[in-house]
Amino acid sequence: MNAERLMQVILAPVVTEKTTNIADKYRQVTFRVLSDATKIEVKAAVELLFNVKVDSVSIFNRKGKVKRFGRFIGHRRNEKKAYVSLSDGHEINFAEVV
Template sequence: MNEEHLTKVILAPVVSEKSTLVGEKHNQVVFKVLPNADKREVKRAVELLFDVKVNKVHTALVKGKRKRSGRYIGRRSDWKKAYVVLQAGYEIDFVSVE
């Protein structure tokens, strides 16, 4: 894996009530990742970008919601999220990350 590809694997952090609770309780961080990214790529990307040690990675495919605008029905895109379990003593502070 080259570093250029690893920097593109993570798209954004998922900021929600559920992800905040998981982060506080289990020392996990939730990211939106590329749909074709595997767990090894996500682990390497997080370790490279945030300078932390990753213990485990769990991934989940999220199905896009059906949305309606008037008489037209559309659908949001499917996406993939990764629950990254950090080793003890490490944490990611998104405020200070540049």
């Protein structure tokens, strides 16, 4: 895989109350990824960027909600999330990574 492509696969970490609980309980980290990213690409990108060992990756496609803006109808963007399970002894702390 191309290192340049792997640097673009991960868009942002998802840091919410729910994902923080998942990280504490199951050693999983959640990322927003490109819409055409595969599990293999996400695994390689996380291992390259954060120097950790990844056990597995689960991908979740979330459809954007249809919302009304006054009399206009629009919708939020579709989003692809990756839940990354880390091996024993590995962790990613977003407070330290800048």
